[in-house]
Amino acid sequence: MKEYDIVVIGGGPAGLAAAYSAKENGIDNILIIERDNILGGILNQCIHNGFGLHVFKEELTGPEYAERYANLVEEKNIEYILNSMVLSVDENKVVTVMNEEDGIFEIQAKAVILAMGCRERSRGAINIPGYRPSGVFSAGMVQRLMNMEGYIPGKEVVIFGSGDIGLIMARRMALEGAKVKAVVERKPYSSGLQRNIVQCLDDYDIPLLYQHTVSKVVGKDRMEGVVLSKVDDKKQAIPGTEEFVSCDTLLLSVGLIPENEISRDLGVKMNRKTSGPIVGENLMTNVEGVFACGNVLHVHDLVDHVTMESNIAGKKAAEYIKMNKVDTSGKKIQLIPDKGVSYLVPDHINLSTLSDDVTVRFRVTDVYEGAYVDVNFDDELAIHRKKPFLAPGEMQEIKLKKDYILEHQNTDNITFKVEAK
Amino acid sequence: MYDVLIIGGGFSGSAIARELSKYNAKIAVLEKTEDICEGTSKANTALAHGGFDAKPGTLKAKLNVQGNKMMDKLTKDLNIPFERNGALVLCFDEKDIPKLEELKERGEKNGVPGLSIINQEELRKLEPNITDDAVAALLCESAGIICTFTLNFALAENAYENGVEFFFNTAVEGFTKKEDRWIVHTNNGDYEAKAVVNAAGVYADELHNMVSSKKHSITPRRGQYFLMDKQVGDTVKRTVFQLPTKFGKGIVVTPTVDGNLLIGPTAEDIEDKEGVDTTKEGLDEIMEKSKMTLKSFPYGSVITSFSGLRAHDEEDDFVVEEVEDAEYFFDALGIESPGLTSSPAIGLMMANLIRDKLNLQEKDNFKETREGLPLTNRMTPEEHKALIEKDSSFSKIICRCEMITEGEIVAAIHSPLGGKTLDGLKRRVRAGAGRCQGGFCSPKVIEIISRELNIPQEEVMKNNSNSKIILGRTKE
Numbered sequence: 030m031k032e033y034d035i036v037v038i039g040g041g042p043a044g045l046a047a048a049y050s051a052k053e054n055g056i057d058n059i060l061i062i063e064r065d066n067i068l069g070g071i072l073n074q075c076i077h078n079g080f081g082l083h084v085f086k087e088e089l090t091g092p093e094y095a096e097r098y099a100n101l102v103e104e105k106n107i108e109y110i111l112n113s114m115v116l117s118v119d120e121n122k123v124v125t126v127m128n129e130e131d132g133i134f135e136i137q138a139k140a141v142i143l144a145m146g147c148r149e150r151s152r153g154a155i156n157i158p159g160y161r162p163s164g165v166f167s168a169g170m171v172q173r174l175m176n177m178e179g180y181i182p183g184k185e186v187v188i189f190g191s192g193d194i195g196l197i198m199a200r201r202m203a204l205e206g207a208k209v210k211a212v213v214e215r216k217p218y219s220s221g222l223q224r225n226i227v228q229c230l231d232d233y234d235i236p237l238l239y240q241h242t243v244s245k246v247v248g249k250d251r252m253e254g255v256v257l258s259k260v261d262d263k264k265q266a267i268p269g270t271e272e273f274v275s276c277d278t279l280l281l282s283v284g285l286i287p288e289n290e291i292s293r294d295l296g297v298k299m300n301r302k303t304s305g306p307i308v309g310e311n312l313m314t315n316v317e318g319v320f321a322c323g324n325v326l327h328v329h330d331l332v333d334h335v336t337m338e339s340n341i342a343g344k345k346a347a348e349y350i351k352m353n354k355v356d357t358s359g360k361k362i363q364l365i366p367d368k369g370v371s372y373l374v375p376d377h378i379n380l381s382t383l384s385d386d387v388t389v390r391f392r393v394t395d396v397y398e399g400a401y402v403d404v405n406f407d408d409e410l411a412i413h414r415k416k417p418f419l420a421p422g423e424m425q426e427i428k429l430k431k432d433y434i435l436e437h438q439n440t441d442n443i444t445f446k447v448e449a450k
Numbered sequence: 451m452y453d454v455l456i457i458g459g460g461f462s463g464s465a466i467a468r469e470l471s472k473y474n475a476k477i478a479v480l481e482k483t484e485d486i487c488e489g490t491s492k493a494n495t496a497l498a499h500g501g502f503d504a505k506p507g508t509l510k511a512k513l514n515v516q517g518n519k520m521m522d523k524l525t526k527d528l529n530i531p532f533e534r535n536g537a538l539v540l541c542f543d544e545k546d547i548p549k550l551e552e553l554k555e556r557g558e559k560n561g562v563p564g565l566s567i568i569n570q571e572e573l574r575k576l577e578p579n580i581t582d583d584a585v586a587a588l589l590c591e592s593a594g595i596i597c598t599f600t601l602n603f604a605l606a607e608n609a610y611e612n613g614v615e616f617f618f619n620t621a622v623e624g625f626t627k628k629e630d631r632w633i634v635h636t637n638n639g640d641y642e643a644k645a646v647v648n649a650a651g652v653y654a655d656e657l658h659n660m661v662s663s664k665k666h667s668i669t670p671r672r673g674q675y676f677l678m679d680k681q682v683g684d685t686v687k688r689t690v691f692q693l694p695t696k697f698g699k700g701i702v703v704t705p706t707v708d709g710n711l712l713i714g715p716t717a718e719d720i721e722d723k724e725g726v727d728t729t730k731e732g733l734d735e736i737m738e739k740s741k742m743t744l745k746s747f748p749y750g751s752v753i754t755s756f757s758g759l760r761a762h763d764e765e766d767d768f769v770v771e772e773v774e775d776a777e778y779f780f781d782a783l784g785i786e787s788p789g790l791t792s793s794p795a796i797g798l799m800m801a802n803l804i805r806d807k808l809n810l811q812e813k814d815n816f817k818e819t820r821e822g823l824p825l826t827n828r829m830t831p832e833e834h835k836a837l838i839e840k841d842s843s844f845s846k847i848i849c850r851c852e853m854i855t856e857g858e859i860v861a862a863i864h865s866p867l868g869g870k871t872l873d874g875l876k877r878r879v880r881a882g883a884g885r886c887q888g889g890f891c892s893p894k895v896i897e898i899i900s901r902e903l904n905i906p907q908e909e910v911m912k913n914n915s916n917s918k919i920i921l922g923r924t925k926e
Contacts, residue, residue: 153754156752277921
């Protein structure tokens with residue numbers, strides 16, 4: 030059985046950055062396992078620009094961003110295998126892999142970094158009634174079909190969900206000559222980035238219908254249209270507001286779910302809110318030596334944030350290898366999402382493993398203008414930060430200084446909440 | 451001229467075809483859609499019912515119990531999954547316990563083995579995730595779960611391997627009786643046979659009424675379902691029914707043989723025989739009713755919802771017989787639930803009727819077993835490894851949710867009566883049947899179909915010929 034210090038599952042942006050960071054932190058014996066035939070993951074189908082503003086201080090396309098990292102991995106002689114599916118990881122960190130070249134084989138790892146990314150929610154998950162004709166696609170699938178295979182699935186399109194993928198695909202399809210009739214959003218605000226609403230919809234005169242839902246798929250064989258309805262405050266369709274819109278294609282961009290099947294089978298505990306592993310400040314899960322980063326941990330808006338988070342996972346995994354174990358016996362400070370905050374990553378801080386400042390990433394539950402984010406160490410207000418605009422579609426981050434945490438060792442809970450105007 | 455033409459490639463038609471293929475006879479199945487298992491048979495609760503529900507003395511009761519008993523050998527011979535997981539009928543009110551007793555007695559009259567009534571405590575032990583409202587239950591040990599698709603394919607494929615011909619996209623338009631033969635008019639020309647079997651599901655009444663003065667009327671009874679992620683597949687171990695109450699017929703919560711959780715169906719009489727759409731009302735009803743069974747409804751785990759139709763005849767029983775005023779014309783009509791369970795028995799009963807009528811002689815080379823497709827997730831690791839040694843494409847994952855390899859998909863395309871569409875392959879090997887519902891693998895499966903059938907990707911269909919997936923090329 031081949032042995033590696035660190036096995037990284039997933040060769041997308043998270044896996045690549047984590048591997049690179051581990052290497053930079055002194056670990057040589059690393060293997061990246063990627064299921065697709067190319068490194069870079071979903072970035073390869075994201076041919077639009079806007080990637081890398083934070084990490085590389087310039088605007089790159091997805092494939093360009095992926096290539097930079099793939100090159101770094103090559104330059105550093107980090108080993109990787111493609112077209113390889115991880116079947117399981119056991120508690121002894123034996124990774125079972127299958128590929129065409131070697132069949133089914135096992136690898137012994139000292140540490141594992143989970144970086145499997147996420148998948149899209151399907152029509153079933155959102156219960157759109159009607160027949161099941163062809164023409165109903167997840168936005169990511171269409172992105173792959175168009176950008177990597179060169180096919181266009183339809184000519185008249187309705188997009189459900191105003192997340193970034195939905196917005197970007199609206200523009201992409203418009204550029205290919207398809208008529209994008211509407212982007213439909215159940216909420217009163219978009220879950221995508223503001224800049225994407227401007228650049229992908231406004232610039233192309235594509236209407237964005239807030240507080241609407243696709244209440245029915247029409248057509249038996251190929252889609253003939255959708256019925257749209259207005260929704261009430263509980264996001265339920267309001268009877269009598271139905272409107273038929275003809276289209277041959279419905280793109281669903283209705284949320285992403287971290288792909289944690291391997292993690293769950295391994296016994297990694299999950300956060301119900303993020304559908305990702307519960308991790309400490311070192312991004313280690315409850316299974317010792319198993320770390321998680323990127324969209325498998327929680328769904329990010331920007332690849333730059335994925336990279337930064339994965340750098341930490343790589344570094345902490347390297348520290349773990351060097352120390353050969355991890356001491357989690359120290360005091361644990363719990364991070365608690367309070368009013369206006371839907372989740373926090375990490376979930377807690379272990380004082381015995383704390384070695385750096387801690388970046389806490391979170392999402393808010395609503396749209397706020399001119400609000401404050403308050404961070405309380407037990408009853409003490411530690412941070413009171415003004416945020417001109419907060420929306421659930423834009424991930425937030427706040428750094429907790431290591432020194433401050435150490436000065437407040439007696440703290441049991443660190444609470445994050447939004448103070449609305 | 452054929453000896454027997456069977457109309458319909460669902461369970462009944464396929465089971466009849468397989469039983470008849472034991473005899474020296476020229477047999478064909480006419481199927482109006484592009485594939486086996488496209489109509490009534492493709493969407494149901496996928497159960498081998500115990501047989502306690504049907505009224506004693508009915509054909510339904512008899513064929514259900516008989517069909518259930520035949521399942522062990524049949525599924526072994528055809529190499530398809532089947533599990534006697536047992537069933538429970540929950541009772542929510544002490545006052546209703548006599549109704550459970552009645553059900554038990556009825557079952558015993560029908561010849562169902564392994565029936566008992568269990569109390570709340572035993573129930574808790576068996577199924578910890580059902581609500582505390584359930585006070586007692588009828589346990590039926592002989593009930594089981596089965597894959598509706600593979601049963602249908604296996605029956606048809608085995609019939610095909612034993613010489614039965616299949617004609618797809620062939621819709622029957624009428625019949626003419628000549629002295630010694632029936633002429634079956636279809637959109638693909640005329641077929642002639644000594645005997646005709648009408649196994650046309652929801653359309654069986656229409657075909658019957660073309661030849662007989664004693665009319666039948668079939669109502670499509672729609673059942674809507676939720677299919678859940680395998681993550682919650684073990685919410686219940688048994689198939690859990692609800693005792694009907696004053697609020698109506700209950701719904702079923704059951705694991706599937708593939709490890710998912712299935713919840714449904716509704717029961718709505720509709721007009722449209724193609725009306726397999728789902729409705730908001732229907733889906734809401736399932737969620738509402740499931741609350742009686744389950745402590746919590748796994749909302750986040752729904753991966754798809756769908757509808758199926760049951761062919762409910764107004765006489766409320768199966769009809770498996772030669773039509774009185776149309777000699778050599780046989781009906782397998784009104785085959786609603788428990789049609790899947792009964793299908794092996796329906797096949798046998800019909801084949802016996804036809805054997806006697808046509809004086810058919812048994813073949814000596816009937817191949818009773820079917821090897822089936824090489825499905826890697828039903829193999830032991832050793833078997834899978836051995837297969838990979840021979841063909842490395844069985845280690846190339848295409849559908850990551852269900853872990854389906856390229857080798858399996860290619861094998862399913864080239865199998866007897868192979869799959870040629872996305873849905874056809876989904877039903878044969880489960881590519882695209884998982885939690886992402888084809889989001890990742892569809893482009894790859896389209897590519898494989900295109901390559902193996904040597905057709906452009908734009909010509910690959912979801913199911914029928916009007917269900918194109920890709921409408922063109924992006925500009926160069």
